[in-house]
Amino acid sequence: MKIDTSKELFEKAKHFIPGGVNSPVRAFKAVGGDPLFIKKAKGAYLYDEDDNQFIDLIDSWGPMILGHAHSVIEEEILRAVKDSPSFGAPSRREVEIAELIVSMIPSVEKVRMVNSGTEATMSAIRLARGFTKRDKILKFEGCYHGHGDSFLIAAGSGAITMGTPDSPGVTEGTAKDTLLAPFNDLEKVKELIEANPNEIAAIILEPVAGNMGCVIPGEGFLEGLRKLCDENGIVLIFDEVMTGFRLAKGGAQEVFNIQPDLTTLGKIIGGGMPVGAYGGKKEIMDFVSPEGPVYQAGTLSGNPVAMAAGLAQLHYLNTHPEIYAQLEATTNQIVDGYQSVLEKNNLNYTMNKIGSMFSLFFTNIQVTDFASAKSCDTEKFGRYFRSMLESGIYLAPSQFEALFISAAIGEKEVERIASSFESFAAGQ
Ligand SMILES: *Cc1c(COP(=O)(O)O)cnc(C)c1O
16 A cells, blocks of 8 residues: 555655644554554545545544435535634524534433533533532543543543543642442442542543443443432432444433433534534533533634534434444444454454444453553554555554444445454454
């Protein structure tokens, strides 16, 4: 594979951008080799600056659930741009997208738009703290909630990929207010609540974790958290930046039938534009300024072009609910393909899968939390990544990320993915 142009761009980028990239995992550090610079994408395919073509199994880390450059979204973006890309004043689409989100996610009664998932989670914990008049939050090891200071403690995604789940620059004062429990460990949560009586404002988690690879909540885990929050006046926050509108129209909370108090959203909600949102119970959301005392603002929040893209994508998902069964069927085919290759080659790696998210873990133990995820052979993951890339399959460049299937992936792509995995596995 010829990647001269990408190499040239990366060399130049390193002079002007820290590490040559605007988000760390993109640098391919965990898998070796140089990152590819992408020129365009359409449907299921990415094209790099050297005109190599790849089947995309990341979907821009989730947002492109309909495939790239979907006509419905493209048209709405172009329509919005012509009326000026920004007003900094209220506009019609903000009302329409809020109404649509509230109709798709029953636990969300009011919603505030922001510009990223990071902003959504930062704002949600400030709100939970303001509402409960308590300082501490409880998060789970290996869950990633963006790069806000309070969350960069045992964080997943790029933080663990770079080997820095705890970042320098986060003050001790901030860190002491973040309590940690292993994912799926209800007993530990109980202990922490008992040890910190009336001090915990919120429990925040990815209801299905996607940032330590795909990790699924065990029987009774989410129900147990709901109950503990109710008994102790704690705000339950589901960070559905990744799972929202992906696992179902109403996200993981619909699949598991648990209503959190607050929900954070991002990725799919922007149709590929920079958008996030947080919402939930009216009585809590009415604490947000200017209705209430908790301050949160944004010059470009509710931006008309971003709203047009998000609205088009959410509207499409809402009016085509059959898409979720299709996504799941495609994902099952891919995962079945992987399983049969693993069996044929006597490899007993672990696969986790739910809806259109899955991960192959290079370990032979069940992956249910951060500790089991970290048992993976990341060297082997690197070989797998590079082998798939050579075969034209673009994976997330880290063991600790989930893969996402888009509606643009069909039979032809499913077969190519299986045969590419076969060539890798046969060489093991
Ligand atoms: C991606 C992600 C975030 C951060 O969103 P950004 O838009 O990258 O700031 C937060 N939480 C979860 C669960 C995510 O997957």
